[in-house]
Amino acid sequence: MTLQTAERPRLAPTAQVPRTGRKERDRVSRWQIWVPLSLYLLFTLVPFYWMLVFAFRPRGSTSLLPWPITFENFETVWNDLSFALFFKNSLMVGIASLVMTTVVALAGGYALARYEFRGKRLFMIGMLCTQFIPGAMMLIPLFEIFRALGLVNSLWSLVIAETVFQLPLSLILISGFIKNVPVELEQAAWVDGCTRLRGFFAVVLPLLRPALVAVGSFAFIHSWNNFLFALMFVSEQEKFTVPVGLSYTLGEFSVDFGALAAGGVVAAVPVVLVFAVIQRYLVQGLSAGAVKG
Incomplete structure (x- = not known):
């Protein structure tokens, strides 16, 4: 007496996404996230940067960098005001x-x-x-x-x-x-x-x-x-x-x-x-x- 085993239905092979396409999609999604966040961060931090520049640079200076650094403004605020x-x-x-x-x-x-x-x-x-x-x-x-x-x-x-x-x-x-x-x-x-x-x-x-x-x-x-x-x-x-x-x-x-x-x-x-x-x-x-x- 022979046992006949039912054939299992064959599953259709799943389509594999090419690695290059997946990398490109991940790269696009990263750009979509980081570009708006970077712009928002820049818009938020620029006023704080200017506040630090005015606070630490000497009076009368027009430099975009607080150099040479001075604490004269802090002394004026803390003591005189x-x-x-x-x-x-x-x-x-x-x-x-x-x-x-x-x-x-x-x-x-x-x-x-x-x-x-x-x-x-x-x-x-x-x-x-x-x-x-x-x-x-x-x-x-x-x-x-x-x-x-x-x-x-x-x-x-x-x-x-x-x-x-x-x-x-x-x-x-x-x-x-x-x-x-x-x-x-x-x-x-x-x-x-x-x-x-x-x-x-x-x-x-x-x-x-x-x-x-x-x-x-x-x-x-x-x-x-x-x-x-x-x-x-x-x-x-x-x-x-x-x-x-x-x-x-x-x-x-x-x-x-x-x-x-x-x-x-x-x-x-x-x-x-x-x-x-x-x-x-x-x-x-x-x-x-x-x-x-």
Whole structure:
């Protein structure tokens, strides 16, 4: 007795793409990616290059390169224009805004993520709608409120204003991040005898590092760069921040470009350092906070 094996259907040979054609296609795709990115990078870096040129080259020089390098403009800004005082004021406002925004957003974000209450969706829509309101429209109401509270010409007015404007986005980011943390982890901590507060600090808070870094960095950088609030709510020169101090290099009939560029370099250093430290947490915090609404 013979066993007849059924013939397997033969598969049609797959067409192989020539290696030369594949290399040409990869080469074209690389050009399509790198050319627009290079143009965008050039467009972005040219203003920074000119700022460095004006900051480090001697006054009166028209060279395209900052040579010979001089620090005269930095000495003028730091000593003659009291830039050290402006730098300290901006640092105080930025750190205070960071702390207040993070603490309030952490408490509010936990409530939005873990509790259900009437009007929760409308509340979140209202917070989102506040992001469409320009800060200039709120100057007069905020000024009247701060005058009634005796906070005009005080750095606390800047801290409160920055915290209020940064809270809506911070709340949404942190609440979305907390929703991604399984509630079963907290319940396990409660079974072990932890209170809700202790369970939050022991279980949830360590997992919120990317979200806290994203929220805190945005609060610090926004308060560091804000010019409008510092110009309107503070009138004493001893309480000016960096953006307002830089405006004093603009005279009525002339502009000290060297001092202005040197002040811009000094003002950009903290922002660059912050992004260099937090860049690995920033994308993770923003993307995790945006997964769930």
